[in-house]
Amino acid sequence: MDSRVHIYCGEGKGKTTAAVGLAVRAAGCGRKVLLTRFLKTDHSGEVAALGLIPGISVTPCEKSFGFFFRMTDEQKKEAAVYYTELLDMTLRKAVDGAFDLLVLDEIMAVMNYGLVREETVRDFITGRPSGLEV
Template structure:
């Protein structure tokens, strides 16, 4: 099986929805899925739901970056 990397970024809505939809489809086809989250907290409905689906692993980023509009040049 080939591996794929999808990166969803940018302004506007739909990034999480697109990632969750693709993850569910891939897991439904027997593929293993890893989702790494960089900007959202662990307390969200999609993380709870994805944790119930075999084959999907959701990991938080080790470092908290905060919201991009609050970030400095560092």
């Protein structure tokens, strides 16, 4: 495998900033970037800026379910369906679109909350196309 896997996790600020920096750097080097956001809608500052950079495609996260600890069981089920579909669509797009970098913003939190299957993410990463950085 001739690419890297970057994992940014932990409490507080910096994860999205690091991932966005990686995306901007890759696009600046002529690479094709797909960035998908989980847990966050497009109402944050970096989305507008990323849309202006050639080579970066941002997949919108159109639904917000609020903080996980405040969700009802029904909202958690709905969120799991939504985020699983978003992940599946993103992974297909990453392969079909011949991207060089795939950013899954907040995927670790979504996995930790049980809203997507860890196996799906792990299997994709281990079997990803040659050259796809994640």
